[in-house]
Amino acid sequence: MSIVVFVSNTKGKINKAGLEAICYAADMAKTSGDSVTAITAGSVEGDGGAGAYGASKLLVGASVNHSDSTQVTNMVNAVISDEGASMIVTSHDNDGKQVAPRLAARLNCGIVTGVTGLPDTSAGFTVKKNVFSGKAIAQVSITSDKKILAILPNSHGLHEHGGSAEVSAWSGDAGAASVTVKEVKVEESNVVPLPEAELVVSAGRGMKGPENWGMIEELATELGATTACSRPVSDIGWRPHHEHVGQTGVAIRPNLYIAIGISGAIQHLAGVNGSKKIVVVNTDSEAPFFKAADYGIVGDAFEVVPKLIAAAKAFNASK
Amino acid sequence: MIAELVGLPYVAMATKLDLDGDTATIERDIQGGSEVLEVNGGFVLSAAKGMAEQRIPNMRGIMAARSKPLNVIPPSGGESHTSVVNYELPPAKAECKYIDAENAGELIALLHSEAKVI
Missing domain, CATH: 3.40.50.620 (HUPs)
Incomplete structure (x- = not known):
């Protein structure tokens, strides 16, 4: 069979x-x-x-x-x-x-x-x-x-x-078409689609504005990761909807999930708690996300992320 | 399942819907992008987030809804093929390991040597 x-x-x-x-x-x-x-x-x-x-x-x-x-x-x-x-x-x-x-x-x-x-x-x-x-x-x-x-x-x-x-x-008869495809928009990029990504760098409202996403993207590129965001960020239009992970967005299970400036509301955790390793960077040591994290850094993203980028660059160079 | 039982086309996880007479134009996310579909006549659709703005009911609507008749329809036919045997809790998470913000770069080394994810 x-x-x-x-x-x-x-x-x-x-x-x-x-x-x-x-x-x-x-x-x-x-x-x-x-x-x-x-x-x-x-x-x-x-x-x-x-x-x-x-x-x-x-x-x-x-x-x-x-x-x-x-x-x-x-x-x-x-x-x-x-x-x-x-x-x-x-x-x-x-x-x-x-x-x-x-x-x-x-x-x-x-x-x-x-x-x-x-x-x-x-x-x-x-x-x-x-x-x-x-x-x-x-x-x-x-x-x-x-x-x-x-x-x-x-x-x-x-x-x-x-x-x-x-x-x-397969040469059988699948019957008449009930739906016609008008247009397919596939983004030409080398980035792994979010649901399939093994490494994900995600950021939230702690980034203060869409203009600050450059460092998130740079860190993701250095690690070979895909970028994601929390719901408030996609709701106010800083990032596209398809990047939103959480209960109502995409649910992901990467090997590594790095959350920067995300407090870790239960609705967000629902989409990421299948991740194998979770890293949380937040200024607030009481942020609920630390309870779900494997590694935590209490600090300002604007100071921490550049250090991570530098370390990732050094790590890539040593490989 | 509903689509199959009533014999209609079905589109899952739509992010946009436009109706023009009998023709519906639907946008839906696919692997690494999105596609635009056209369906004629009746269809079943499931909506993904971002398809529509939520409308919050006003007080008048809430009060009016209270006086509407409520018809309870009993389920009919169909046997169940699945059942939940038991529930268990996911394994407890180990303690979070804190890294000093001054030496944030250490994280990359730990992710490589200890967590073995990069």
């Missing part, structure tokens, strides 16, 4: 969140003896990296629009029945969010979104997910034969399984 994984792609490459979903499925397949079949809409170069992370097959639906949840659901559903699969994995990203619940309704089966760990099959089938803004972990059991898991990005991590996937075109 196979585990079917739906992944999305950008510019011919499978997104990191998708590769992580493949990796998750491959780790599951190791114990169950299944194989992993990945499926994507549009076009990818070669196997798009699917093989290296554990897929043995990659199906590409060239005529399917990845933004059309109806078409994608039809395609994935057809593959599930062709493969006789009972386990379906997607990433819990914007594309996965369009497809996974639709599929659950179509198949009349159980779904868990935002999964953070491999399933426990010692008694039934249970997976873990974060609930109450990351303040607790719930163990959820699925009882239907078919099961859908949407994996929280950056929660499983990537490791190579070494292999290559047999690529073939």
Whole structure:
């Protein structure tokens, strides 16, 4: 039997969140003896990296629009029945969010979104997910034969399984288009998108104004990190909305999160408390963020950040 | 799920919506950027932050809402395929390690040698 994984792609490459979903499925397949079949809409170069992370097959639906949840659901559903699969994995990203619940309704089966760990099959089938803004972990059991898991990005991590996937075109009928894409705006930059970033430098109202963001960007560049911000900063328009991390913005789980001039309100923590290491720089030693931090610096960002930049430069030079 | 059950197109996490007669133009964030979509006829949409300004109800509206009839509709059909077995607390965070602001640069070394994240 196979585990079917739906992944999305950008510019011919499978997104990191998708590769992580493949990796998750491959780790599951190791114990169950299944194989992993990945499926994507549009076009990818070669196997798009699917093989290296554990897929043995990659199906590409060239005529399917990845933004059309109806078409994608039809395609994935057809593959599930062709493969006789009972386990379906997607990433819990914007594309996965369009497809996974639709599929659950179509198949009349159980779904868990935002999964953070491999399933426990010692008694039934249970997976873990974060609930109450990351303040607790719930163990959820699925009882239907078919099961859908949407994996929280950056929660499983990537490791190579070494292999290559047999690529073939998916030639089934995905049905009429229900959505047309008018325009795609992808920013040309070398910066890793925020949900996938492993290193993030974030700043808040403590920066006093958008004109002071230069040093934040410089520190991020030196560390090879992506920049982010707190909600008030994006609300008053100092930074774009897509940089806002928190409960209502992007939820991230980088390896390193550096928060500068952010007090650490519970709504902000909800979006970042999955980070592996947290560094907090704040003038107020009573800022609640220090309770969630691994490293803290009590001091003025305008004095501390230049020191960090200098140290990062020296560190890069010594590498 | 609602979209699938009623058989309509679905767009997730929209950041902008413009309606012109029967045609809707929707903007949505994708990997590393955004895209503009067009949908004709009915559809289901989930909204991301930034799509609209919140409107705070005025006192008159709040009072008027109190006298509106409240229809409670019982759920129908459908079996549940998932259930929460138990809840647990995330592992406790270790103490925060403070670094003197004067020697802030030490942090970079610690992140490399101790935390091993850079």
